[in-house]
Amino acid sequence: MSVLHTLARAEAVAARRAVPAATVRHCHLADRPLVLVPLTTAGEAGAPLGAMIGTDRDAPELLVVPQPLDRELRFGFFAGLAAALLRALEQYTDEVEIEPATRTREETELCADALQMVVPNSAAVEYVRLVGRSTRFLRTVEDPDAPHPVPVPVPLLGRWLTHYAERSRTPGSGLLLAMTDLLTRHWATGQSAMEDQHLGALLGWIDPPPGSDGPTAAARAQTGRARDGLLLSPPAGPATDPVFDNRVLASAQARYDKARGAAERAAAETAIRDLVASQLRPTWDDMWRGLDLLRSLPEAAHVEERWKRDRWSFTGHRDRVRAGEPPQPKRDDAITAAQKLAGRETAQARLSAQEALDDPLAMAARRLSGEAFTGTVVEVEMTMSEGRRPMPRPVLTLTTRDLPQAEPGAKAYRALADAKSAQTAELVEVVELVEVREPGGGSGGGSGNEARAGNGSGSSDEAGCGSEPGSGNGSGSGPRWCVRVKLTGGMGSGRTPREGSVPAPGDTVTFTLFEHDPRSGPALPDAELTPWTHGGPPGADPAPTAPDPVTAEDFL
Template identity: 70%
Template sequence: MSLMNVLARAEAAGIGRAVAAATVRHRHLAQSPVVLVPLTTAGEAGAPLGAMVGTDRAEPELLVVPQPLDREQRFAFFAGLAAAILPVMDAYADDVETEPATRNREETEVCADAPQLIVPNGAALEYVRLLGRSTRYLRTVEDTEAPHPVPVPVPLLGRWLTHYAERARTPGSALLVAMTDLLTRHWATGQSAMEDQHLGALLGWIDPPAGTDGPAAAARAQTGRGPDGLLLSPPAGPATDPVFDNRVLAPALERYDAARAAGATGPMRVAEADVRRLVASQLRPTWEDVWRGVDLLRALPEGAHVAERWKRDRWSFTGHRDRLRAGEPPQPRRDDAVTAAQKLAGRETAQARLYAQEALDDPLVMAARRLAGEAFSGTVREVEMAYAEGRRPMPRPLVTLVTSDFPQAEPGTRAFRAVPDAKSAQTADLVAVTPAHPVPAPRPEPGPPGADSAAPAGGTPAEWLVTVRLTGGMGAGKAPREGSVPAPGDRVTFTFFAHDPRGGPALPDQEATPWTHGGPPGGSAQQPLPAEAPDTVTAEDFL
C-alpha cells in the first residue's frame, strides 16, 4: 500500500466518506455487461444454490437449485447458466473487424468487441473459476457410455468460464472483473481492505444514504438485521448468511424434500416456489448493488490507455474463439513448464505496463509515484543546447527544471518523458540534482561548557534544480524536431519507469525445452512426450 493510499484512507476515516483514489476510470466498462451474482450451498463449494445473471438490469434471469445435493438439478442449473451466457458469447464472436498487416504480423481479423462479465466480489470471481474447472471436462449426452451425462452446452460453458477466470489474473484485464476491485481502485474508504470486500459496506462509504455517513452506512450493511433476524443487506455471495441458512432456507429445503419424497406434485411446486422466493431475496439486493456500482463508475471519464488494454482483451477473446472452432481440447488441469513460464512472464509485463499507464493517465496516480521518488515534475528554467561527440553530431540538450520533488535516483539513471503526438516516450539521462536555494543552518542551542558547539546540519530544501540530458525523441537531424525540446517556462514530467515496458526474451518451444524443465525426456527434441494417463473415473467426478 502506497503512502498516498494510506493518507487517503486516513482522510476518509476523518471525514466519514470515501475519497477519490483516481481521477479517471482505469478499467473498461462495457455498455451492456453480463452481471453474474452466484450463491453456493453452505459447506458444499461445488453445489450451486442459485444465481442471477443477465444484461438487463430490470429483468435478470433467476436460476435456483431447489435441492443442491441433487446431481440432476445441478446439471440443470449449469444448462440454464449456459443458455444465459453462451448466446452472448456467440453474438460477439461473429462480429469482427480487420486488423491491417504490420511488419511483424499479417492481416488478421479480431472481434470488434467482447462480452464483459462482472461479479460482486473476489470470492465470486474465484467461484467462477471453480465452475469452469468443474464443468469443462464433464461428458455430455452425446457420449452413450457416460454414466451421468450433462447437456451438450455445459462443457462449452466451462471452457469459456475457465478462459475468463485465467484472463482475470492478467493485471489490467477487464473481461472478468469483481465490482469490489473496481470500486476500491477508484475510491479509498476508512475501513480495512477485508471489509472492502463487502459490496454493501463499500457502497455505503462511497455513496452513503442521505442523512448518514460512511461508517454508519457500512455498519448497517454489515450487521443490520430486520425483525425476522435476517440481514438487511445480504452477503454479496457466493456464501450465504448462516442465520438465513438455519432459520429460513433449511426448513424450506426440508419441505421440498418431504413433498418430493411423497410424490405430491402440488405441494412440491409450492415448496419449490418458496425456495425460489427465498433465494431471490438474497440475490436481488446484491444484483442492485452491482448495477449501482456500474453507475458510479460510468460517471468517471475513461483513461487514455484503457482502450489499448481492452484491445488486448479482445485479442484474447478472439484467440479462445478460434481454439474452440478449431476443435482443440479443453484447457489442461496443469500447465506445462513452458506455458506456466510464459503466463508468468506475460503477467509481469502486463503489471509493469499497467503501473506505467495508470500514472500517465491520472495525475493523482502520478503524484504517488512522485512522492515515492519514481518521477518528478517541474518548470523548465534553462535549456542549453549540446551535441554528442562523434563523427555525426547529434543534439543532446541539457534541460534544467525547478521542482519540489526529490528524485530517488543516481546521476546517469535513464528517465522518460511523454511527448504529445509521439509514438514512444522521449529518453533522457539524469545529470545532476542540487538544491535550488541554499538552506541556512539553524543556530545551535547553548550547551554545557566543553560541549561540541558545531552547528547541526541544515534542513531539507523546498525546491531542487534537476538537470537531465535529452538523448532521444528529437529526430535524426542535427537540429531537434520542433516541439521535442521543452522551452523555458514549460511544465514537464519525467519518470524513472519505462512508459511501455517490454517483456524478456522469448521462451523455447516445448520440443526445444530440456527435460529438466518439462521438455522431452533424455534431452532429445525429436522424442515425443509420454501421454498422461487419464484419471480413474469415480462417482465423485460427476457430483
C-alpha cells in the first residue's frame, strides 16, 4: 500500500465516505458481462448450494441444489451452469477478425471480442478455480466404464473455468474480474481490506443512501437484520450466513429429505429455491450497481491494449478446445511454470507503468517514491553526440519538487504523443536549490537561490537554475531540485530534432525512471536442452510419468 493510498483511507475516515483512488477506469468492461454469484454449502467448500448467472440484470438464471449431499443433484447443477456459460461463450467464438502477418507471426484469426465474467469477490474467483479443477477431468455418460458419469458438457465447463481462473492471475487481465477488487482499485474506503471484501459494505462507503454516510451504510450491510433475523445484505460470494443456515435452510432441507410424494418434494424444492434466491438477489443487484459506478469513470488509454491480450488468450483456448487437446494438467511442468511466472512478472510491470501513464493519481504515487519527476523546463542546451555521425543530444534543465531516486547516468523515459515508444533520456545531475533569506526576512541579492549538490554535483550557474524565486513545478513549501536530463532518443534520425520532440523553456514535462513497455527476460531453453534439475538430463529419454493419484479434491 502506497503512502498516497494510506492518506486516501485517512481522508475517507475523516469524510465518512470513500474517496477516489483513480481518475480513470483501469479495466475493460464489456457491454454485456456474464455476472456470476455463487453460493456454497457451509462446511463443504466444493458443494454448490446455488448460483445466479446471466447477462441481463433484470432476468438472472437461478440454479439451486436442494440437497448438496446428493451427487446427482450436484451434477445437475454443473450441467445447468455449463449450459448457461457455453451458451454465452458461443456468441464470441465464431466472430473473428484477421490480424495481419508480422515478422514473427503469420496471418492469424483473432476473436473480435471475448466473454467477460464478473464475480463478487476474490473468494468467488477461487471457487471458480475449484469448480474448474474438480470438473474438467470427470468422465461423461458417453463413457460406458465411468463409475459416476456426468452430463456431457460438464468437463468442457471445467476447462473454460480453469482457463478463466488461470488468466485472472495475470495482472491486468479482464476475463474474470472480482467486483470488490475493481471497486477498491478505484475508491479508497475507511475500513480494512478484509471488510472491503464484503460487497455490500464496500458499496455503502462508495455510494451511501441519501441521508446516510459510509460507516453507517457499511455497518447496516454487515450486521443489519430483518425481523426474521436474516441479514439484509447476505455475504453471498460464496459464503452463507450461519443464521440462515441454522434457522431456515436446515429445516427446509430436512423437509425435502422427508418428502415422499412428487408433489410434496416439488413444494419442498420450491421453498429451498425461494430461500436461496433471497440470499443471492441482494448481491446480484449490488453487482450491477457496482458496474454502473465503474462505467461512470472514463476508460484509461491502455485498457484496450490489455483487453486485446485477453482476446488472444481467449482465442488460443478456443483453438485448443476445438483441436481436441486434453484438459489442462493438474500441475505444470518446470518450463511451463517458469514461463507463466515470467509472463506474470512482465504483465505486472507493464500494468504498473501503464496505470501511472494513464492516471495522474497513480503517477503521483510514483513521483512520491522517486520513480518519476515532473518539472518546468528553464533551459534547453542543444548539444551533439560524438562519433562519425553526430546526432542531436539536447540537455534539458528543469526545476521540480520531486527528488529522483537515481544516480547520474540512469535511464529516464518520457511519453510522447502519437509515438509508439517512449522517448529515452539520461539523468545528468540533480542539484538541490536553497533559497537564501537575509536576517530581516527579505531575500538576498541576485536570484535569491543557491545550488547545493544532491545526487549530482555542480553549481547554480552550471545547472542553469539560477532563476527567480518561486520558479519550478508545484506549489507550497519544501525543497526544490534542479535536474538536468539529456535526451538520447525519440527525435528522429536527422541532424535536426523532429518537431515537438524537444520541449521548450516553460513547458511542463514528466520523466519516469521505469520503462513504459517492460520486456520479458531471456527465453527459456528447449525441452531437450533443459538441465537435469528441471526434467533432464539433456538427451535422455524422459521417464514415463505416472498419472496423478485421485484425491478427494478431484470430486465435489
